[in-house]
Amino acid sequence: MAGERKAYPLRVDPALWAAIERLAATDLRSVNAEVECLLREALKGRGVKLGAPAPVRRGRPPKEKE
Numbered sequence: 001m002a003g004e005r006k007a008y009p010l011r012v013d014p015a016l017w018a019a020i021e022r023l024a025a026t027d028l029r030s031v032n033a034e035v036e037c038l039l040r041e042a043l044k045g046r047g048v049k050l051g052a053p054a055p056v057r058r059g060r061p062p063k064e065k066e
Helices: 014-026 031-045
Strands: none
Touching (some): 014 031
């Protein structure tokens, strides 16, 4: 699943969403990144082993060879 992300519509209580937004701002993350971090921490706390998160590719895509 390298580089792929699963999109999932999430319905959340407004108070919970506001708390996540505050955490994200404190951690200088997007809300999406904060939710992913919280999910990883919760799974780790339950003893679920995950691989390392896929690195996020930023910037322009490489030029295609002609």
